Amino acid sequence: MDEEYDAIVLGTGLKECILSGMLSVSGKKVLHVDRNKYYGGESASICPLEELFTKFGAPAPDESYGRGRDWNVDLIPKFLMANGSLVKLLIHTGVTRYLEFKSVEGSYVYKGGKISKVPVDQKEALASDLMGMFEKRRFRNFLIYVQDLQEDDPKTWKDFDPRTQNMTALYDKFGLDKNTQDFTGHALALYRDDEYLNKPAIETIARIKLYSDSLARYGKSPYLYPMYGLGELPQGFARLSAIYGGTYMLDKPIDEIVLGEGGRVIGVRSGNEIAKCKQVYCDPTYVPDRVRKKGKVVRCICLLDHPIPNTKDALSTQIIIPQKQVGRHSDIYVSVVSYTHQVAAKGWFIAMVSTTVETENPESEIKSGLDLLGPIRQKFVSVSDYYEPTDDGLQSQIFISETYDATTHFETTCLDVLSIFKRGTGEEFDFSKIKHELGDEEQ
């Protein structure tokens, strides 16, 4: 460890692993350390099942749960948008070679006490009970407008300036009712609250495009999920970093981040060893005095021995409960994966219900999500703070990621990573630095 590095990365969560990979690829000498014995930090998938029960102080699972090793339970629920930034990163870096994915089977939205499938094509849209006949026609016109709109071509804007006029104005232009607005903003644009209504419409338009472009890739839903759980993602990027020369040390406690003149980082100390470096990249847990609390998320992991009612026995699905439907300010998300993703023993399902905490009693806030699941064999509730760095890191050269938020996908994760990389290196990540011939996959 007593060497000099360009960058030391602390924590092997997904963001740190992507950063580590990008830095190594860019020719930096990287040391990547985790205090835990395993990869992934907060974004690990817990295996075996016994460890999950221990983590939450529950008595060991009985034999009905099958082999403990067949389980890989995520602590943070997320899906990948099939056309989103993480998929692009995976493909450009070649990390996709180490992973296999399945499409999530369907997406549902909660309305008036029951769930309806988010339509994926014309036929489903016509049959959908989400809106009446005339509303469907208006909604169709709206979707066509969004699809055809190009931000750099004002001819496609049709008497509307999406850069200055807000989303409410666009809804009004098409005469969409409140229910359709709710559905569009939360189930397609994936906003967690209604602040977007007052922001320029172009932001929402971009999100709807991402949704439909993702949907177009594999058909059933816009989402993908990796076999063996989300914990595979950090491992894949860590491997990329290692291939480009990154050094890995797990199970290594970090005792101090050593500062030099002007509060600039000069190294990292573990016991008596000091590794010198010019920069540190880390998650908030390594620098509690350099981050501030931004909010709280409540998450409930539910183990089920049956699929979710009213989802046509889907082996994976997402249900969005828009805030207004249950008198809240932020949406509740339910994500479901199962044995088919090699994350649970045969016949088992894992549902995760989560939302941003708004009250003193977080568990009661997710009740409407839990009520959709049918009988729950075991549930584990956690309430965790999420943090953001107090500064941009330029002075100290300590670049800190934000804790994973309550969004259902990785778009904000990637934005954070790209922003940190740019702050740390002064340049945008250059994908062409990846030597594709290293792959040699097909000969």
Next chain:
Amino acid sequence: MANRSGAAQRPNGQTQGKICQFKLVLLGESAVGKSSLVLRFVKGQFHEYQESTIGAAFLTQTICLDDTTVKFEIWDTAGQERYHSLAPMYYRGAQAAIVVYDITNQDTFGRAKTWVKELQRQASPNIVIALAGNKQDLANKRMVEYEEAQTYADENGLLFMETSAKTAMNVNDIFLAIAKKLPKNEQNAGQTGNNAQGRRLTEGDTGPKTAGNCCK
């Protein structure tokens, strides 16, 4: 759109006989010659002063066996074994492993035994394991007796050969021996049975693909 890049990357056409694809992982202490063995097998090259593994972490090579083409997808450790930081992903779905030690270094043989135990704990139960005593060209500095390693291999059901990446001795042979021992019917070539696999993502990829299984 799907077919354009999809077909280019993963030929579906029936060529000679069937093609079976297997994931093979390398294990062993640093500097025993893991990367050199692969480089010799895949490219027929040897570098006396091979750097610690950088950038050679995913190679493929095919072997023809009677009517079957066996395609190895070879995973190198990328140096992550150095501080006991190999990820579970590395072992995941591996159908074969070569555990390498250096015949001039007794410690590396001891470590090889630990890797075998690790494989028995982490990898799939049907994995085919081969033990390679590398650097056979340095037999005059031998510290691990051939018989000792052979006995250990027999007791643990491992294939065993002494190899030399430098002279190419037994390099192709050890891969060939593994290829022969691997199950080649469709049922067994997958990892954990039907429907176990998902899809790989590629650029411009649309529409479902058949599982990346045996005999496409």
